Amino acid sequence: MPPTPRRSPRKLASSQGTIIVGIDFGTTFSGVAFIWSNQVDQIEIITSWDADSSDNADECKTPTAIFYGLGNEVTWGYAIEPEKEQLKWVKLLLLNDEDIPEEVRTSDKIKKAREYLQKHNKTAEEAVTTFLRHLWEHSINCITKSISRGMVNYTQFHIVITLPAIWPSYAREKMRLAAEQAGMLDKRMGVETQLTFISEPEAAAIVTLADMEGRFDVKDEDTFVVADCGGGTVDLISYKLIQAKPMIVKECVKGSGGLCGAVFLDESFTDVLKSKFDKKWEKMDESNRRDIISIQWETGIKRNFKKGSDKSYNIRVPFECLRAKDRRVIGMTLPTVTITPEDVKGAFDPVIEKINNLIDGQISAVKEKEGVSPKYVILVGGFGRCNYLYDRVKERFGKEVEILQAKGAKPWTAICRGAVIHAATQSGIGKVSVQVQTRVARASYGICWNEPLNSRRNNHEDKYFCDIEQQYYARNQMAWLLQEGDDVSARKPTIRSLKQHFDRHGPMTTPEDERIFQTNVFPPPTRWDPEVIKELCSIKWETIIDPEALPKFTNQLGRVYGELLYRCKMTCSGESVGFAIYRDGKKEGPKSVKVDYNTC
Incomplete structure (x- = not known):
């Protein structure tokens, strides 16, 4: 018999290219993007989430939430049934108390998160590790379906995790340890996985500038302020364009940021609801409270409210909040609570005032260093899509700076996409390239x-x-x-x-x-x-x-x-x-x- 032909030895992972994965681990939502270095024309976004409602399966991000069931069985993201008590805001608990502003540290959601961890005998680091493990396993499954099991097993991975720019170094190290313990850095067929970090505003700025490449109105020496408005943090970063094509930029002033993201707006509006419903709010079933916030507020008022609006919003009082004699009236129309435009403004304005002050600081610093105002202030991030935020920023700064706000999924996925572009640029691969020459x-x-x-x-x-x-x-x-x-x-x-x-x-x-x-x-x-x-x-x-x-x-x-x-x-x-x-x-x-x- 002729000898059995030998199989060609499998190429080393270094010759197979690199799979770059950008992870935006957010306070309220998390997203993942990836590319394979030999096919870099299109950044892919992880979706196909396990979801309690099929409507959420193809969202470009998943809730940063965990539910511990019997025997510590874990459900996460969209798969958690809405009525279940769940752990949220855990990202902020990676910070030491002295690094969390008092109004945040004493907020109801932080208190609930701490109580949930204590109830289930978990630390914030353990919970973050658990979430990252499930997020990573789901991402690997999606990447495998996209490019094959062989590629996943024998190609080197480069993971880029984004972090708030205002975070202290110890919190970054906690994230590194959580990623390691979540199995993200495990060797794949003997190949080491590379892990790096990039600040959230830099990632957002990189993808925003990449989207602007080739525009006739973008010229050398132009400066830009990118405001990454997320769930927990708002981070700002300012760049000067050194070269338009390929795009080379330098950070022109020290960035800034604060804990004034969308979750604090949600807290503020919840306080409005408590005031309006008074004692009825405490009598209300938890599912009804949740529906009011997620349906009436999150997908309605919050997204659509605009400056100058005179529209009021009527929210029905749930049946269980009625007095006993009123419940006996057959066919009665449930009474409503009215949320006025002034109520909505009252929730929005304190948070937006903090954001505007951050933007003002960046614009002033750019003017002092460069002698001219920045050309654009660009709003990105989930909260960055908000109409009222755009209106208020434009009202304050629009006479000297043009305010840009993308729509759709682009602002929401900016950070994980920017992380991928950053790693690809560092590796010298890909058609899209934004090189940061210097940082501050x-x-x-x-x-x-x-x-x-x-x-x-x-x-x-x-x-x-x-x-x-x-x-x-x-x-x-x-x-x-x-x-x-x-x-x-x-x-x-x-x-x-x-x-x-x-x-x-x-x-x-x-x-x-x-x-x-x-x-x-x-x-x-x-x-x-x-x-x-x-x-x-x-x-x-x-x-x-x-x-x-x-x-x-x-x-x-x-x-x-x-x-x-x-x-x-x-x-x-x-x-x-x-x-x-x-x-x-x-x-x-x-x-x-x-x-x-x-x-x-």
Whole structure:
């Protein structure tokens, strides 16, 4: 018999291209987009959600919601029956209390979310992990149906998760751990999955600018403010166009943001309903309260209300709220509660005032730096589709800046689509390309070290004598690798040269960890101050050092030490801040150096 033909060896994943997945994990809704690097003409949006109502199956995003049933059985997204108590707003609970504004921290929805977690003996991190696991499994199933199981198994994945720009670094690390524990980073046929982050406003800005490529009215030196108005956060970012085609932009001023998204408008309108219905609101069945908010408000008043509207809205009082004698009247018409235009404005205006103040700050900063007003303010995000928001922003800024607002699904899916374009641009693939040349640092990052004493700069109490160097030093001084407001190039890392000394006759050992700190105080302190300087991460050496194998350092007394010389490199890309150690011109690998981010 002839020998059995051998099957051709399967190509390595690196030669198969890359599947790029952008994940917008939102406060109220989450979305996923993807492309395969060899077929990048069309970004695909994940749909086909498991849904209690078939009407929701093909929505481009799914609710960020979880229901824990008997035996901790999990239902999520649209599959949760509306009448079921469910966990929402869990994204905001990744923040420490001190980073949540008091009016948000004490809101009913945050209280309910905390109570739900406590009832089911879960932490916010565990709940986020659970949601991401189900979102990822559903996404993988959809991607498999689209491009085949073989491609999914043997192609490298690059996952890009978007984060609010105003989030502290510890919250980003919680998201990374949740993604890892959700199985998103598991090897696929031995191939590592790459995970990066990008800020939500940058992702939204990238896709918005990509949609504008080729327009005759977009010229070099134009500036734009993109306002990403989501469920929980509103983030703003401003860019200057360096080159129109291919599109290259730079962040021109430090971005801004706040917790003033759509959920706070919903809370405000719920307060209106409580006031109007008075005691009837507490008597009302939960399903009726939910229907009023989701049907009358969410899909009706909230979406369609416009500036100058004189329309009132009549909401029927449910039967169970009637007095006993009224219930006995056969054929009676149920009474109504009237919501006036002033009531609606009263719910909208405090939230929109905060958004307008953020926009005003960005416009003023752009004018101060560039000498002219931005050309456009572009509203994106789910809340960014709101008619009344557009009207109020235009009313305040429309005389000096044109306000743009896309319709349909585009603003709602901007963030996950922008994340995909960002990763594709970084990889040099795809026809759509928006390159961010520089960004503006939103915090200062540095190390705490002991520096040679400078009597003019250093405080006397920091002075000490170093026996090894045989000179005076100042302890606990801050060396800032990057300062808030600095322009940061995605291609040029910040480098700091460092050294450690060891007894030449001492035992083999691991070097001391390097700790990286951050602060939002500007200008950043020159000395260590635990009140305003927080640890971002520690760079832990895993390598065992033989002091005798190190280069020699001889001090003035003739004593010889082993000297370890190395460099700390800091790189920035999107929302990711990365650190690496280089020694003898080569990067120390993960088996030699490990970076542990602080989650507190």
